[in-house]
Amino acid sequence: MSDTQTLIENRPPSVATLFLERVSATPDAEAYRYPVPPAAGEGPDDWKSLTWAQAAERVYAIAAGLIELGVQPEQRVALASSTRVEWILADLGILCAGAATTTVYPQTNEDESAFILADSDSRVLIAEDAAQLAKAVAKRAELPELTHVIVIDPAGVESGDWVLTLAELEQRGAEYLEKNPDLIKERVGAITKDQLATLIYTSGTTGRPKGVRLPHDNWSYMAKAIAATGLISGEDVQYLWLPLAHVFGKVLTSGQIEVGHVTAVDGRVDKIIANLPVVQPTYMAAVPRIFEKVYNGVAAKARAGGGAKYKIFQWAAEVAREYAKASQDNFRRTGTASVPFGLGAKHKVADALVFAKIREAFGGNLRACVSGSAALAPDIGYFFAGAGIHILEGYGLTESSAASFVNPGEAYRTGTVGKPLPGTEVRIAEDGEILLRGPGIMEGYHGLPEKTAEVLESDGWFHTGDIGELSPDGYLRITDRKKDLIKTSGGKYIAPAEVEGQFKAVCPYVSNILVHGADRNFCTALISLDEPSILEWAKENGLEGKSYAEVVAAPVTVALVEGYVAQLNEGLQRWQTIKKFRLLPRDLDVEHGEITPSLKLKRPVVEREYKALIDEMYAGSREA
Template sequence: GPPKGVQLTHANLMSAVSGIEDIIEFPEEGRVISWLPYAHIAERACSHYLPIVLGFTTTDCPDPRQVVAYLPEVRPTWFFAVPRIWEKLKAAIEAGIEHESDEDRKTAMKGALEMGLQKVRLEQAGEEVPEELQKQYAAADDKIFSAIRERLGFDKAESLNVGAAPTPPEVIEFFHAIGIPLAELWGMSETCGAGCINPPDKIRIGTVGPPTPGVEIKLAEDGEVMVKGGVVMQGYRNLPDKTKETFSDDGWLLTGDIGEFDEEGYLKIVDRKKELIINAAGKNMSPANIESHVKSGSPLIGQAIAIGDSRPFNVALITLDTDAAPGFAQQNGIEDTSPESLASSEAVVAEVQRGVDAANEKLARVEQIKKFKVLPTDWEPGGDELTPTMKLKRKPIGEKYEKEIEALYEN
C-alpha cells in the first residue's frame, strides 16, 4: 500500500538503543558498516542511532552490492544484514570448499564442517557436547575456521545479526558451525527497529530472541504479535485513522506478524498475517517458511515465491542466483549463459528440481511445491519484485507474472 510516515521521538530512539545495548553489551570503539537504504529503520538504527549514542565508527558503503568486499577492510565489531547476504556468503564458502584443489584439505574442511554442525545441534538441543568432540572442534577452529572468519572480515565481530525477513535456520546453523554467532532479531519501523533480539551468548536458532528490556510482547488469540513499550511510535504522520486501527483499544501495537513463544520465552515469527497462504481446503501455511527452504535447497536458486492462496496446491516462481549460475553453466558445459537460455536448460531445471525436492522433504505434504517455473530474469532490490531490503512484493509479482502462474495450474 501507500507508504506511511512513522513518527519516532528522541525518547523512542533512546529507549530502543538502551534495550539493544542491554542485550548485546557492545564493546567500546565499535565499528559498523552503513550500507542499507537510509529510509530503512534497520539502517537508521544500526548505522546511525546506535553509533551516535555509543560512539561507534561508521564506514559508508555507497553500493550495497559491494558490502561483502568492505568486511575485511572494516572488520566490524557488529554487523547486520538481510538474509540474502548471509545466504550468498554461505553459498560462497561452500563453493570454495567444493573447489578446493588439495583433496586432503578439502576432505579436512568438509569433516570440520560436519563436526561443527554436530556440535551446534547438540548445543541447540540442550545436550552436553562430548569432551572429545570439543577438542576436535577446537583444533578444527584453530586450523580452518579461524582463517575463514579472518578472510571474511568477521574475526573481530562481537555480535552478528540478521533480520528484516525470515532466515532459513540451516543458514544460521552453518555460521555457528564455523564459529560465527549469527542471530536473528526482530523489530519494525513502528518500534524503532527494536523488539526482540537473541543474546550473543544464548542464541536459540529459529527464534528472534526474547523481548528487549522495556518491551512487552503478548500474542492475540489468532497469534498476532502485540507490543507495548517506550520503543512504540507516536503514530503515522497525518493518518489518524490508520494510527487508530494499528492499536488495540488498550494501547497495544498490532504488528501484523504471527508469532509463538517457546519454553524459554523466545519469540518465533511465523509470517505476516496478511501473507499467509490459505489453500482451497482451508489450510493455513507460511509462504516465507516454504520459500526459505526452497532457497536453501540449491545455491543455484536466487529468489523464490510460493503461491497457493485459494488454490488446490502450491507452486513457485524461481529466479537463478546470478553469482552461482555462471559457474554452474561452466561446470555443465552450457555455452549460452543468457538468462533465457539458462532458465530453459535441462541441467539448470534439473538442479532447481533437486533443490525443490530437498525443500519438500522438510515441508508438510500440504506445504510442498508441486510445480515451479524458472524465470529468465533477475529480481533486483528496489525493482518490481523486491523492496530495497529484498523482501518480496507479493501482489505486484502476482500481477506481473499472472500468465506464468496460471500456466502452472493448467491441467
C-alpha cells in the same frame, strides 16, 4: 528499580541531547570512518576518520544552516541519499535543529519521491547528487512547500537560490553560529520527547506508502535499551552498510551515540566483501540475503574446487550445524556451551579446513552479526554459528523503531528472534498475532488516523501483523506474516516463508523463491537463481558463454533445481510440498519493484508480474 530500568526511565528527551552529551564526554575519540575513492578511480579506497568533536562541528554547522534557511522545529527536511557519513551528519544536523527527517530511498522513482516530499510537507531536501536533484527539479511545480535543495555531491550541479551544496550550507551555518554561539544548545534544549523526529515511509506492497511518525523519545529509548542489552560497548567497531533510509539502518546510529564506539560507514553493497578485511568490524548488522549470498558463494567455490573439496565442505557444513545445535541446547540446559568430545574433535578439523577461512573473510574480529528485516533460514544460521560467525536474529518493524527483540549474546537461539528489549512488552493474541507495547512504538501514521486506529489500540498495544509463538522463557519465534499465510483449497494453512527459508538452505543457487498456493489444491514456486553462482556452474556443464536467461531455460538447469526441490519436499508435510516450479528469466530486483530496498519480497507484485507462469502451473489440474 534495577539499573537497567533507571537507565531507560531516566532517558533524555532526544538523541540530539545524547549527541551533545557524547561529544562533551569523548570529544577526541574516533566516531566515524568513511572511504574516499582514489582520484584516478583505480586502487583501494583511502579511509578517513572523524572524531566526535569534528563530527559535531559539521553537525552543528548543518543545523545552523537549516535554521538560517528558516527551518522551524518539527518541520520536515527530507534526506534522499545512499548510506554514507554525510547521511548521518545531515540527520543529526536536522535533529539538532529541532526539525524532523523524512527518509527517502535513493532508488525511489520520481513519482513516489514527489509523493513522499508532498505528503510529508518537507521544506528542504538534502539530495545525494545530480540524479536525486533531477527528480525534485522534474516535480518542482508539484512541490510548492519545498524551498531549498541541498546537494551532498556537487559534481554536475549548479547552485543558486533554490539549490545549495552541502559545503555551502555548512559555510553559511558556521557563519551564523559565530553570531549566535548558543543557538544549537538552545534548540536542542527546547526539544520535547513527543516532538516528531523522523518520518519513515513504509514501502507498501499495495497502494501508496504510509509515513510512520517516530518522535524523539523513540530514538532516545532505543539508544538506552540497546546499550542496556550489553550487546555493544565503547570498544566496538561497527561496519554500517544498511540503507539508512530504512529503520533498521537508522536505529544502529542511536545505539552507537549512546556507547560511543567507532562506526565505519559505506553503503556500497558491492564493496562489502572487500571492506570487511579493511574495517575488521567487531559487529555488523545485515539482512538474511547477505548471509545467504556468502553461504552460496562458499558452497560454489568449494564445488568449483572439485569433488573432493566439495565433499569436505558438505561434511564441514553438517559438523557446523550439529555443533551449533548441540552447544545451544547445552547452553539452554546447563549455562555452558560444551559439546560431546567426538563432535568437538570433528569440529576442530572442520575449523582448520573450512571455518577459519570464513571468519577471516569477515575481517577476523567479528564477535557477532545482527540479522533482521526478514527470517533467516535456521540451517544457514546454524551453519554460521558452528563456523564461529554468531548471528543474533532480531525483530522489529518501522512502526516499532526497528529493534523490539534481539537474541541475548551467548544465550542466543538460532531460529528465534530472542527476547524483548528492556522496556518493551509482548503479547500473543488468540489468533497468534504478535502485539507489542512500549516506548519504541510509533505515534501513528502521518495524516492517516483511520489506518493508525486499525493497528494501534487506545491502551498502546500495536498489532504487528506477524504470527509468532513465545517459549516459556520468553524467546519469540516468528512463523509468518498474518496476511501471507496460505490456505489451500483443502483447508490446510501453510507459512510460505518457512518453506522458502528451507529451500534457501538446501539449494546453493537460489536467489529468491516465492511459494504460491492460496485457494489452490497444491503448492507451486517461482524461483530465481543467483546469477554469479549459476553462471559458474554453467561453465562446468556445457553452457559456457550462455546468458543467464539461456542458462535458466536449459533442461539441465531445470533438472538441477528439480533435484533440490525433491530434497526440500522430503522434509515437508504432504500439503506443503512443491508440486511444480518455474525458473524466472531474470532475478527479482528493487528497480522492478519486486523486492523492497531492504530486500524483502513483495509477493503481490511478483504474483501479478508472473501470473501467466503461475496459471500455466495450475493448467490442467482439477481447479483450472
